[in-house]
Amino acid sequence: xxxxxxxxxxxxxxxxxxxxxxxxxxxxxxxxxxxxxxxxxxxxxxxxxxxxxxxxxxxxxxxxxxxxxxxxxxxxxxxxxxxxxxxxxxxxxxxxxxxxxxxxxxxxxxxxxxxxxxxxxxxxxxxxxxxxxxxxxxxxxxxxxxxxxxxxxxxxxxxxxxxxxxxxxxxxxxxxxxxxxxxxxxxxxxxxxxxx
Ligand SMILES: [Zn+2]
Numbered sequence: 211x212x213x214x215x216x217x218x219x220x221x222x223x224x225x226x227x228x229x230x231x232x233x234x235x236x237x238x239x240x241x242x243x244x245x246x247x248x249x250x251x252x253x254x255x256x257x258x259x260x261x262x263x264x265x266x267x268x269x270x271x272x273x274x275x276x277x278x279x280x281x282x283x284x285x286x287x288x289x290x291x292x293x294x295x296x297x298x299x300x301x302x303x304x305x306x307x308x309x310x311x312x313x314x315x316x317x318x319x320x321x322x323x324x325x326x327x328x329x330x331x332x333x334x335x336x337x338x339x340x341x342x343x344x345x346x347x348x349x350x351x352x353x354x355x356x357x358x359x360x361x362x363x364x365x366x367x368x369x370x371x372x373x374x375x376x377x378x379x380x381x382x383x384x385x386x387x388x389x390x391x392x393x394x395x396x397x398x399x400x401x402x403x404x405x406x
Contacts, residue, residue, distance in 0.1 A: 277301075292323040292352065296384045308387060316397070316405065317390050323351045326405075355383055355393070363396040 211229070218227040263271075280300045284290075297305070306321065308314045319325045328349035332340025342349035344360050356378070358364050370392045371378040376385075383389050397405050 293321065295380050296321060297381070306384070308390075313394055316394060317384075320351055321384055325351055327351060327354060352380065355380060361396055361399045363393070363400065366396055367393055
């Protein structure tokens with residue numbers, strides 16, 4: 211303390227510095243009460259300040275909890291079987307981004323099983339039976355991607371998968387943009403530019 215006082219006096223250049231204790235707490239009712247409560251708190255057995263967590267950690271825990279709940283509801287739900295085959299895990303990330311926008315729109319339609327295929331048109335009473343004329347089976351997204359013979363579309367997709375060394379599944383088709391580009395080129399061949 212003496213050393214600190216010496217230094218302060220040096221800095222004060224001629225003026226004298228005095229250090230004194232000031233009873234800031236004592237005698238003020240609110241302060242006394244807070245002090246007493248704090249001391250009492252020390253005796254509580256179930257207080258453990260190290261158990262507190264940071265806000266960022268809390269946020270992560272909340273996000274994880276929401277994702278887990280979402281995942282179990284999604285897994286158990288009976289609808290959206292097609293989409294579940296492509297994306298078995300829920301996440302908040304963007305699913306498909308590509309330029310130009312019409313490509314992005316068409317792939318998104320396919321991902322959501324909402325592409326304008328005959329089965330879809332049939333539901334809107336704009337196609338007599340909803341089948342693919344060439345394959346003679348219901349014209350669905352899954353059929354188009356995995357088995358359809360129109361302009362060898364599914365064969366072309368299978369070949370592309372083989373070139374990339376991946377299994378030809380719905381989830382892989384929607385995972386690799388280069389496969390999607392092959393698919394879209396074939397769709398243009400079948401339906402013309404208006405499909406895009
Ligand atoms: Zn077909």
